[in-house]
Amino acid sequence: MGLFKTDKYANVKWNKECIHRILNNDFYIGNLTQGKTIQTIGNNHKKIALPKEEWVVIHNNHIPIIDEYTFNQVQDINNQLKQKYFKEHNTNINDENILKGIIKCGYCGKNIRLVKNTKKNYVDKRFACSNKLKYKDRCNFKSVKEEIILNVILETIKLQLKLAKNLSEIVKSKKYLHKFELEKKCIKDKINKINFEIDNINNIYHIMYNDYLENVLNKEDYIYNKNNYKQKELKLKDELIKLNEDLNKIEERFNDKNFINDFLIFEDKEILTKEMILKLIDEIVIYNDKKLKIAFKFCDRFNEIKSYLNGWEVF
Numbered sequence: 001m002g003l004f005k006t007d008k009y010a011n012v013k014w015n016k017e018c019i020h021r022i023l024n025n026d027f028y029i030g031n032l033t034q035g036k037t038i039q040t041i042g043n044n045h046k047k048i049a050l051p052k053e054e055w056v057v058i059h060n061n062h063i064p065i066i067d068e069y070t071f072n073q074v075q076d077i078n079n080q081l082k083q084k085y086f087k088e089h090n091t092n093i094n095d096e097n098i099l100k101g102i103i104k105c106g107y108c109g110k111n112i113r114l115v116k117n118t119k120k121n122y123v124d125k126r127f128a129c130s131n132k133l134k135y136k137d138r139c140n141f142k143s144v145k146e147e148i149i150l151n152v153i154l155e156t157i158k159l160q161l162k163l164a165k166n167l168s169e170i171v172k173s174k175k176y177l178h179k180f181e182l183e184k185k186c187i188k189d190k191i192n193k194i195n196f197e198i199d200n201i202n203n204i205y206h207i208m209y210n211d212y213l214e215n216v217l218n219k220e221d222y223i224y225n226k227n228n229y230k231q232k233e234l235k236l237k238d239e240l241i242k243l244n245e246d247l248n249k250i251e252e253r254f255n256d257k258n259f260i261n262d263f264l265i266f267e268d269k270e271i272l273t274k275e276m277i278l279k280l281i282d283e284i285v286i287y288n289d290k291k292l293k294i295a296f297k298f299c300d301r302f303n304e305i306k307s308y309l310n311g312w313e314v315f
């Protein structure tokens with residue numbers, strides 16, 4: 001095959017997976033392929049596999065050891081075999097685990113994998129713990145049918161969508177606006193009060209200085225009093241900075257309602273897609289006995305808006 005092994009692998013035999021990797025790796029025809037995964041902040045820094053079309057491929061990066069024609073012929077043969085297998089086994093070549101990287105085992109914390117078992121008349125697809133698949137005794141999670149989980153997730157998303165729709169009405173309502181204005185006014189009042197106090201201190205500086213010049217205050221007392229007021233002033237200025245930050249935060253939050261639209265674009269969708277999952281859900285943790293924990297994105301913001309509802313009859 002014309003390939004060499006390094007000393008480390010000198011006595012290791014080629015296995016099936018190894019040959020498969022070599023046959024499918026375009027590094028051997030001189031390509032350098034990058035950007036197969038992406039890491040996003042919004043997704044807790046998890047790596048997400050990108051579709052092949054989005055990979056960055058640099059051709060002629062190094063001297064090839066397999067010519068492209070032979071490589072492509074091998075790919076064609078492999079694809080034909082794959083298609084034939086999937087046709088014979090009555091399943092779709094494209095079916096993938098749309099929860100990959102998002103779903104975790106509630107018992108051991110490891111990834112949950114989609115496992116396919118081809119039966120006589122159908123394909124049995126189940127979510128199973130990757131840890132348990134390797135070491136039977138290390139986890140208690142019992143595998144569960146894919147369609148059951150996907151249906152539960154879709155139903156939960158629909159409920160969350162209903163909530164998003166209600167919230168979108170609330171953020172447009174006069175009452176919500178009024179509550180925001182009240183909150184802003186409360187902070188602005190505090191800011192005004194502090195500004196007044198600072199002005200007052202500045203006046204006191206003048207008075208003290210005059211008293212000092214007219215010998216009503218001796219130098220020692222003057223410096224002592226001045227330092228006292230200086231500390232008071234610095235403290236008030238710190239408070240002022242914090243209050244202004246709070247005010248900015250309130251304005252920002254009030255103006256950012258896009259996160260609700262992220263939900264609403266999926267209104268009326270009856271099929272769960274990978275796009276939906278990535279856009280709306282941070283993490284899913286699965287347990288036995290039909291227990292599922294779904295962490296939706298923007299949960300804090302939802303709760304915040306819901307808190308404006310206290311005592312209101314909006315739903």
Ligand SMILES: [Zn+2]
Pocket residue numbers: 105106107108109110129130131132139140141
């Ligand atoms: Zn597990």
